[in-house]
Amino acid sequence: MGNTRKYDEDAVLRARVLLLGSGRLDWRQEVDAYRVLATVSPAAYLPKLVGALTSYRGNHWRTADPEVELALHAEAAEAARRIGVDAPNRTRVLCDTLHSYQRSLFAAGRRAEGRAVCEELAEAGRYGRLAIVLAEEGRHGEAAELYGRHIVPGQADDASPWTLIEWAAELDAAGRREEALEVFAGLVDDSRGRAAADRGPLASLVWKLEQYGRMLRAAGRPAEEAAARREALALLARLAEGGEPVSWSNIQATWVTLLALSGRPDEPAATPEAPSPAFGVHPVHGWSPDVREGHFASIPALEEQTDALRASGDLPGLIVAQRRLTARRALRWETSGRRAEESLRPSFDEGVALARRPAGDPDALVRALADRSMFLLAVKRYEEAHADLAEAVALRPIVTRT
Incomplete structure (x- = not known):
């Protein structure tokens, strides 16, 4: 040797x-x-x-x-x-x-x-990646607890708006609805303060108010839902009149993340054996690569499903499937960097058209109008965004007492 x-x-x-x-x-x-x-x-x-x-x-x-x-x-x-x-x-x-x-x-x-x-x-x-992985596997309670152990609102360095959205999403998915609302209310308050000081875009506040309204409705608090919608409508009126007070770029990520989060109830429940996206997390910044790939790969099959539902005349099923498809297209649109309005708008227009059919559900029309309004806001069509949300608010009577 x-x-x-x-x-x-x-x-x-x-x-x-x-x-x-x-x-x-x-x-x-x-x-x-x-x-x-x-x-x-x-x-x-x-x-x-x-x-x-x-x-x-x-x-x-x-x-x-x-x-x-x-x-x-x-x-x-x-x-x-x-x-x-x-x-x-x-x-x-x-x-x-x-x-x-x-x-x-x-x-x-x-x-x-x-x-x-x-x-x-x-x-x-x-801890953030572990919380997301737990969420992808349907272990929402564990994910919510993990966020809660590390976040002290207003004090933790990592309690960014994105982290708070994720925490609220997991609390909600775990059935801890009131706690989720409390976290999200704090997020909305912070966004109000930033917008008032010209440190945050008005559009971001509108998107958060719309999601907050959805959460309030699900919690059976219609008066507060109506107040959130009225506030969003007033901000859209301001945007329609004068635009954003300060120039902002690349803020569509907030919109598309909240859109996907709003569609979680229509998606299959995640399990360790069949993981799904951690809704409330941006797909590029947080989703695991295998989950992201699988979610976008499901688009062709969902397109086939919507075609079959159109042919069958199942309008309620078509409205749900078409919205799931629209959310996926919106995610792909925002993350691809190719953000031509005309490539995505037809999906939102179809959602509204389907919900307007005589047999459509009024709640579905409210949701479709709000969805399109938030998209139009993302592409800076402020007057049209205001018109859609105004119609949605008018379709849902404002509650003045609890």
Whole structure:
């Protein structure tokens, strides 16, 4: 046998020379060098190894073999775990690396392993992904509890509007309706304050008020629902008259997320064996890759279903299926970056037309008009948005007493 120690020393020397050289290294050379050096000086080189592996994923993922890609994610995660607990930025590096690793596991269909990494992330302080995964598996009570353990409204750094929407959604899905309303009411109040100070768009407040009204109706509080709708209508009138006071961009994500959330009752219930989207979470920013892919892949089958329902004359079934399809199209429209109004508006127009049929349900028409109003708001058709919501409000008598 050869001299193993001598071989290791030679490998370390070659790695040091390679890294100190003036030539540009390709990713393989850099990673191989840090692999060697991390065995003899982990404190200095484990973070560099993680960085090199992360750089590989960032620069070459489009051409990498999926199995190679997953193996590199796993190696980076294992290297990050070995970084000393006292090392600078250790928690951030570990969490960022684990976050990338879990997404690759979900993308590969290895959901149980992905969930385990999310549990590890939660132990390190980043609980959001685990809450979303629990929601995708129908474990709404656990997800709501997880949010509740970490969020102190008005104090927690991570209690962003998005996080509060997610928490309210899980409370509602868990049957804790009053608690969900309390969280969402706080979100609406915060949005009012931001809009009043020109720190938030009026459109975002309108979308939140519309969702709040839906929640109030489901809770049997029609007077408060009517008040929320009247407030939204007044804001739309203001927008129709003068537009947004301050320029905002890329705010359609709020609209499409709340639209999808409003359609959750019509979707199949999620289970660990058949996960579904975590409604209330933006699909790009939060849904697991396998769930997102499956949700968008269901569009052709839903199109066939709506065609069959049109042919059968089942109007109530068609209205429900067509709205489910519209929500999916809206999600795809917003996340694709190709936001031509004419590509999506026909779906909302059809929803209104179906609900206007003589045999249609008045509640379905109110919902279809409100849906189209919120879409028109998203594409800055303020006058038309106001007209639709005004009709919806007129169709539902305003309650003046409880």
